[in-house]
Structures are given as C-alpha cells and as structure tokens.
Amino acid sequence: MNLKAIQKICYGVYIISSKMDGKVNGQIANTAFQITSDPPTLAVSINKQNLTHKYIASSRVFTVSILSRFAPMTLIGKFGFKSGRDIDKFADTGHRMGTTGAPVVLENTVGYLECEVLSATDVGTHTVFIGKVVDCDVLGDAEPMTYAYYHTVKGGKSPKTAPTYVQEDSRPAGPVDTGKYVCNACGWVYDPAEGVPQIGIAPGTRFEDLPETFTCPICNAAKNEFSKV
C-alpha cells in the first residue's frame, strides 16, 4: 500500500470560517467539494481538535473562501498554523460578516460560499459537514490556488491535523551542508539558495545572517525555533 497515491488527488486551498457566541474563527482546509447541484451543497472535512470544528458544530453555519494563487504564505500561515484559541485571526484580515453571521475572508479570495449545515458525519479524527449553499459570489478572476501549487511552488507544508498530512522525512540524504534550516513548528524549510524574495530576503542569504526578527513565513515561529537540517 503506497499512500503517496492519495497525494495525487487534486485540491484547492480554502479558508473555512464559522462563529459561536459572538466569536469568530477560521482555518485553512483543502477538502471542500460540491456534493449536489440542486440544491447546491458542499462538504468540508474538519479536524475535531480545531476550534473551527467547535464553532461549526455549535452554530451549524460555515463559510468557504476560495484562495487565489496569489494568497501570501503569511495568510496561509495565520489561518493554517495558528489557533484561534491564541490569536484573533480576523483582527488584521480583510473580511465581512456574511448573511449567516459567520465571517467571510475577502482578501486574496476568488470566490466565497456561505453554508447552513445539513448533516455532520463522524469519521474518527474528523467530521464531514455537509452544508446547503445559501449565498455565494465570485470575487475577481484570479486563478484559484491548488494544493499542488501550494506545495510545489510555494513550498507549503501540511499541519498534523490536516486530512492530507503525511509524515515528512527531513533528514539529509548525506553529510552535505546545504545551509538549510527547518521550522520546528510547521516543517517549512529555509533554503539560503532561494531566500524569501516575497518578504525581501534575497537568494543567497545565509540563515545565520537573517535578522533576529525573522519569523517563519508560514507559521510566524521565531528564528530560534528553527533547526539546522
């Protein structure tokens, strides 16, 4: 059984949001898909450990923001690798309150859907929520981000709570010093050959020469949370 076969399945990258008792939260998910066209229904798979799971189970509503290919890693890091138990993810994120009362992330979003939960199926670590679409719209014509693009082009990782999480082997193949450092929090690897041009770090910059204020572009972990690969 070669589980890499599962990685051939195609996904997008979404922010799923919900509300509970006047509070709001959202999280990255790659598993959103249409179930029926009449009426239009959607399914999402949410880890029971996540705060958003608690909110959806309570309020029975959720929204799906479909991220564009241009969504920055900082947005994905905030919604994918931080918990709403620790920070207010919406404090500095462009959004509006939807007709369901749940927030809809608008920045770097090509379209959104608002859903009312019709059913919740327990699948061990996750719950599959199926929702009826009660509002939706297209926001611009940028290409949606695919999960493959996130992983291969943007160097993104999956948190351990993702349906698609696969234990990655970060040990070096041999005693070659590549100068790479791995984020202990999310697994993102800093490669000095590439730098991080999006945040002004030029290719060729050694990890040791990064400012002490450097944080992981995926999950915002501090520089001292990185280990040499």
Add this chain to the structure above:
Amino acid sequence: MNLKAIQKICYGVYIISSKMDGKVNGQIANTAFQITSDPPTLAVSINKQNLTHKYIASSRVFTVSILSRFAPMTLIGKFGFKSGRDIDKFADTGHRMGTTGAPVVLENTVGYLECEVLSATDVGTHTVFIGKVVDCDVLGDAEPMTYAYYHTVKGGKSPKTAPTYVQEDSRPAGPVDTGKYVCNACGWVYDPAEGVPQIGIAPGTRFEDLPETFTCPICNAAKNEFSKV
C-alpha cells in the same frame, strides 16, 4: 447568489468503480477527497441514478483511479456519458481486479485507491460514501488531470447527473454562422476552426464534410445527433 463561485473549487478527474453479483461497472467523478489520514479514508459523491451507486451500496466497496492529464476524451466519454446498463465499459479498458474484488482501471491512471465503505450519507440526489483505504499505489509520474484542465483545455462537459453540473447556454450571441455543431447528448461543441486533431480531423474541416461514421469524441453519439449552434 452567483453559483459560478462553486466552479472555483478545484477537482481532479477520477473513475470510480465497483461490483455487484459478479458484474462490474465504473463512472467518471470529480468529487473524491481525503477525509482523515489515520486511518486513511476517502469520500466520493455518487448520483443515485447511476449504476455504480447501486453497486457500491450493495457491495460496500469502491475503487478510485486517478486519471492522468493524458487520458483521452474517448475514455472519459465511455465512463462519463455512457451507462453500464447499456454497455460493458470494462470490455476494452485496461484494468485488473482489485483486492476488494472491484475493478481498478489502469490505463491513463497515475494512481489508484481501493476502499471499503464505512458510511453512506444521503444528500438528496447523491450519496456521499466514505471509505477506508485498504490498498493503493502510484502508477507512474504523469500529472493528474484537473477538472479545470478537462473543461478549458480539452473542452469537456459535465453530464446532468454530476454534482457540478451547470446548465450551459449554447445559444449564439448573434446571427453569426460559426459552423459549430453541438452534441445533443452531452453538450460537446464541434468547432470547424479547431477540428479534432486527436482523431485525425484537421482544423478547418466543416462539420458537413465529416464522414457519416463520425461520433462525438466525448460520448460517442452519432453524427445525426448533433445540432447546428
């Protein structure tokens, strides 16, 4: 409510197969996704009208073949627009019987998964089957086909039983004779400017000049089942 937002969700293109009473069948689906990683589980959304639905509900097993970008329209047409009630789709399709006893399509497949059904959720026109992966493998390194690629590059259509079906408007914008003909069965449009080079019909060939043996490359409908656009 602009339902085009739903079309921004990213999908692959799969053949879902099953068995019942010594018979086998399979169908195209674009809605297969991973639910949990431990144990690995998958969900598929299958229209209740489809023969494959009956087989999965009965045998409680299904297989998923992940199609490559190079899968020909004839394969998609056979599994997506023909019914197993009328033809034996596996008679001339490369496959093998899986460990579940359901067939696994191997041609133009980049990977496959075999599943045992854990739950079936009724969602109106469709059932969401969630299955535990009991066998899977990668078959080559071709890029998987995405639903967007199928629609935009290959000119593919969705059957009316698809979760993602959207009524398409095939009326011309004005009284311009484009020479195009539409297949009444599946909605595929023959454009003389493009021809169908894959099956030897050169760009510039008028529909009227196609041989009477011409059939729709998507669903195999006969030439006389086409209407002028």
